[in-house]
Amino acid sequence: MWEFETEVSKIIQRTPSIRSFRFPIRATDVSYEAGQFFFVTIKVDGDDDIHHFSLSSSPTERGYLEFTKRITQSAYSQALARMKPGDWARLRGPFGGFTLPPEPGKVGFLTGGIGITPLRAMLRYIADKGLSFDVTMLYGNHSWEEICFRDELERLHRELPHFRLEHALAEPPPDWKGARGLINGEIIRQFIPDYHERLFYISGPPRMVLSLGDQARNIGVPDDQIKRDSFTGYD
Ligand SMILES: Cc1cc2nc3c(=O)[nH]c(=O)nc-3n(C[C@H](O)[C@H](O)[C@H](O)COP(=O)(O)OP(=O)(O)OC[C@H]3O[C@@H](n4cnc5c(N)ncnc54)[C@H](O)[C@@H]3O)c2cc1C
Structure with a gap:
């Protein structure tokens, strides 16, 4: 320390x-x-x-x-x-123990808004170290303009051979083809079809972490396959 x-x-x-x-x-x-x-x-x-x-x-x-x-x-x-x-x-x-497992494997990142911070750190680490993690990330935001680290996430997406990135927008632009609204079980199922094989990382304000954890559990992700980082202090 x-x-x-x-x-x-x-x-x-x-x-x-x-x-x-x-x-x-x-x-x-x-x-x-x-x-x-x-x-x-x-x-x-x-x-x-x-x-x-x-x-x-x-x-x-x-x-x-x-x-x-x-x-x-x-x-x-x-x-x-x-x-x-x-x-x-x-x-x-x-x-804190909201960190990557020692052995590279399949992980799923679920977050929204400011919750991206520890996940951005992990993605940068995976890319810089050339680690063979297979990452699928669902990132929810209100609008395209509010996506934090947007350009860098796009760069990481090009850089990392096994990184799938999907944005879910509550108020998408008119020609939007991605997910709409809040991330729910149906969206997780659709964009992460192999969800049962992944270790999930959920981070952000407490209510969001609670809700995303419930959505994942409701579609059958066991609790021991979910790691949570709750940003207490936000509603
Ligand atoms: C592990 C962890 C990681 C975090 N990472 C981030 C991050 O990357 N980015 C980010 O923006 N925020 C993060 N937070 C939340 C951050 O610590 C602040 O609580 C949050 O930003 C709200 O602060 P504020 O200045 O907007 O509101 P404030 O008015 O300062 O806080 C709102 C209310 O919550 C209370 N409060 C503030 N902090 C805490 C706390 N930690 N625990 C309990 N009560 C609290 C205050 O007393 C106040 O009543 C993290 C929190 C935790 C626990």
Whole structure:
């Protein structure tokens, strides 16, 4: 476990409401697994305030840690929104077992919106390490514009021979041919026909994780084939 003071080195606007924050890793040689989370302390109106975040970066991306946050109206979010390169933060971690199995196999990623963060880290890790995971991902969003890491996911899709990516959109553009509405059992069955052979990873706000877990269980995925990462703090 590492705990260190650092400063923001880069801020990246991912969608109209989502931003990534990067922190350099200097003297401390921090190691972590793709999918783990860190506690992040920042100054909110002069006082320390702490939230935890999955890293959206992969350990193969050297020199920085990155987390990605939906900017809400909360005091913490608004302090983040005001942050600029050079501003102070304290990081502590890594924690969590929402990580890839040691042996490459068939996995299914189910998520929506901000829940993409640990899964993006895992996909980047799989691609950079050339691992032979077979990944099918269903990613739900409100609209095309709100898909976080959209261009990178498309690049990973081209890069990885065994990565199937399907977007489900609640309000798709007129010529949309993909899945529509919220991800449900029927959509999982349709886009992941071999769902019974896969280890599922479900991440995001608690209500979404609960609902996606129920949908998977209802079509017969056993509970021990489902790993969950619940972003407590969101409704
Ligand atoms: C393992 C893990 C990974 C996460 N990864 C991400 C991520 O990658 N991106 C992301 O945007 N968010 C992530 N979260 C959620 C994040 O920690 C914040 O809770 C969330 O972003 C809401 O913060 P806010 O500033 O919008 O709202 P706030 O107003 O700060 O929080 C909303 C309410 O929830 C309470 N609360 C805040 N955080 C927690 C908490 N962790 N547990 C219990 N109650 C809490 C607050 O006291 C408040 O009442 C993760 C959470 C967990 C547990």
